[in-house]
Amino acid sequence: MNELKALAQSLSETSLNSLMNPQRTAQLTLDAGPWRVDLSKHFLTDASIAALKAWCDSRDVQGAISDLFAGLPLNLTEGRAVMHMAMRAEAGDDLKADGEAVMDDVLRERERCLVFAERVRSGQHTGATGARIERVINIGIGGSDLGPRMAVEALAPDHDGPDVRFVANVDPSDLYHALDGADPARTLVIVASKTFTTIETLTNARAARAWLVAELGEAAVADHFVALSTAQDKVAAFGIGPAQTFGFWDWVGGRYSLWSAIGLPIMIAIGRDAFCEFLAGARDMDQHVQQTPFERNLPVMLGALYAWYRQYWDKPSVAVIPYDQHLSELPAYLQQADMESLGKRVDRQGQPIHHATGAVVWGEPGTNGQHAFFQLLHQGSDWIPVEFIVPVQARLGAQSQHDLLVANALAQGEALLVGKDVDTARAEMAGPDGMDLGPHRTFPGSRPSTLFLTPSMTPRALGALVAMHEHRIFVQGWLWNLNAYDQWGVELGKALALSAADALASGDTEGKDASTAAAIDWVRQNRG
Numbered sequence: 007m008n009e010l011k012a013l014a015q016s017l018s019e020t021s022l023n024s025l026m027n028p029q030r031t032a033q034l035t036l037d038a039g040p041w042r043v044d045l046s047k048h049f050l051t052d053a054s055i056a057a058l059k060a061w062c063d064s065r066d067v068q069g070a071i072s073d074l075f076a077g078l079p080l081n082l083t084e085g086r087a088v089m090h091m092a093m094r095a096e097a098g099d100d101l102k103a104d105g106e107a108v109m110d111d112v113l114r115e116r117e118r119c120l121v122f123a124e125r126v127r128s129g130q131h132t133g134a135t136g137a138r139i140e141r142v143i144n145i146g147i148g149g150s151d152l153g154p155r156m157a158v159e160a161l162a163p164d165h166d167g168p169d170v171r172f173v174a175n176v177d178p179s180d181l182y183h184a185l186d187g188a189d190p191a192r193t194l195v196i197v198a199s200k201t202f203t204t205i206e207t208l209t210n211a212r213a214a215r216a217w218l219v220a221e222l223g224e225a226a227v228a229d230h231f232v233a234l235s236t237a238q239d240k241v242a243a244f245g246i247g248p249a250q251t252f253g254f255w256d257w258v259g260g261r262y263s264l265w266s267a268i269g270l271p272i273m274i275a276i277g278r279d280a281f282c283e284f285l286a287g288a289r290d291m292d293q294h295v296q297q298t299p300f301e302r303n304l305p306v307m308l309g310a311l312y313a314w315y316r317q318y319w320d321k322p323s324v325a326v327i328p329y330d331q332h333l334s335e336l337p338a339y340l341q342q343a344d345m346e347s348l349g350k351r352v353d354r355q356g357q358p359i360h361h362a363t364g365a366v367v368w369g370e371p372g373t374n375g376q377h378a379f380f381q382l383l384h385q386g387s388d389w390i391p392v393e394f395i396v397p398v399q400a401r402l403g404a405q406s407q408h409d410l411l412v413a414n415a416l417a418q419g420e421a422l423l424v425g426k427d428v429d430t431a432r433a434e435m436a437g438p439d440g441m442d443l444g445p446h447r448t449f450p451g452s453r454p455s456t457l458f459l460t461p462s463m464t465p466r467a468l469g470a471l472v473a474m475h476e477h478r479i480f481v482q483g484w485l486w487n488l489n490a491y492d493q494w495g496v497e498l499g500k501a502l503a504l505s506a507a508d509a510l511a512s513g514d515t516e517g518k519d520a521s522t523a524a525a526i527d528w529v530r531q532n533r534g
């Protein structure tokens with residue numbers, strides 16, 4: 007039997023708590039940038055660490071990381087490098103994508119974005135009537151929404167620019183709320199789309215444009231619309247000029263693009279210095295992943311651990327629980343980063359993969375989740391690896407109240423690990439009419455979790471955390487020999503949505519399955 011499988015089976019019978027001691031925690035606590043990450047509540051032993059290292063060595067993970075940073079075309083199905091790391095690199099870093107030096111272009115475009123953001127923040131860039139911009143609306147979806155949305159919310163304590171809102175859904179109510187109360191003369195619309203073909207984004211952008219033109223006239227579009235895209239020709243066809251267009255490159259994947267021009271809403275919200283700190287945090291992690299030996303390398307260890315839990319322990323999900331209300335969008339952000347990257351069933355050569363791959367990523371901030379789904383985490387029939395993400399300093403509000411938040415995070419990890427045996431549970435209380443509550447109040451324990459601690463959720467800490475997950479996802483994908491950088495699985499639904507829209511308009515359901523055809527008929531009769 008494969009050693010990783012055998013270890014999974016034998017360790018599943020082991021009490022995690024019986025492994026614990028201070029030396030183990032010290033050995034398995036990794037420092038990466040401003041993060042202290044405790045992996046000691048996982049099924050990591052000398053034997054399993056050695057087996058995970060052997061797995062990584064057999065797949066030459068370290069060589070793959072070098073190839074990634076060398077800008078080789080690792081995204082085979084799209085024939086591209088994967089070089090979002092260049093977007094947070096600095097002058098003097100010698101980075102290439104597909105053989106071309108990229109840093110001059112990257113730094114030039116970054117500077118254009120930062121200058122524009124400062125002009126909006128300072129009021130130098132005004133609307134068509136000369137009024138200061140007070141509301142910025144980012145229209146984008148997927149990677150052109152989730153990253154900036156998450157970071158703007160995460161860094162709310164750093165937010166000193168105009169109001170920044172996000173519209174993603176083609177549901178017209180999303181745009182309605184973003185425009186509600188907005189003064190067109192004081193509103194800047196950012197149309198963010200790597201391809202500039204995404205139907206939701208273009209539909210919302212056209213609706214926002216019509217709203218603006220109705221109030222201020224066609225000529226105002228130039229001052230009130232900017233585009234973030236790799237497709238300059240399509241942006242021009244939409245009517246946004248080159249001075250108002252900020253670009254990036256096809257070797258920056260959509261879900262890895264918040265460091266690029268796609269980060270413009272973040273720049274407008276928090277300004278140049280804080281945004282550069284955000285990039286610096288990610289760059290810290292780029293250096294960490296390249297330079298740190300296996301046992302101390304956080305993205306590599308965590309990627310190997312998660313690959314093991316999915317493939318050999320058959321654990322179908324990972325819970326991400328930030329103990330920071332401002333990180334409420336982090337689970338959704340990581341869902342795209344992870345599930346669009348690792349949700350694949352064939353390998354890089356197109357051959358079937360005969361084991362489980364990508365896991366479901368989900369979560370909510372603590373402590374809210376404790377009063378909702380933690381019942382299942384503690385007493386459900388299976389365990390789920392949990393990430394507790396915990397900045398220890400309050401950025402807003404009283405530190406004493408924040409301490410209670412932190413205490414809850416620590417307590418949850420402890421409860422998952424230690425559990426409660428049936429005798430203790432019985433001794434505590436009986437049920438109605440002396441009913442034995444022992445089985446109901448027992449906690450099995452031995453449930454793994456990772457504790458991410460950082461002093462404060464600064465821009466630098468956030469950058470490091472996000473980049474850590476990017477590299478962790480790379481390692482998992484490489485261990486499974488799948489392409490973590492394409493997303494063909496979204497295409498069929500996109501095409502069928504256009505066909506369903508036609509059928510809703512015309513009533514012609516020929517070629518549709520019976521269920522879909524009936525639904526189309528019913529919608530046509532009931533849509534008012």
Ligand SMILES: O=P(O)(O)OC[C@H]1O[C@](O)(CO)[C@@H](O)[C@@H]1O
Nearest residue numbers: 148149150199200201204260496
């Ligand atoms: O930035 P675009 O090209 O509008 O794409 C938005 C999103 O759509 C996807 O292609 C999936 O539909 C994502 O990968 C991407 O982040």
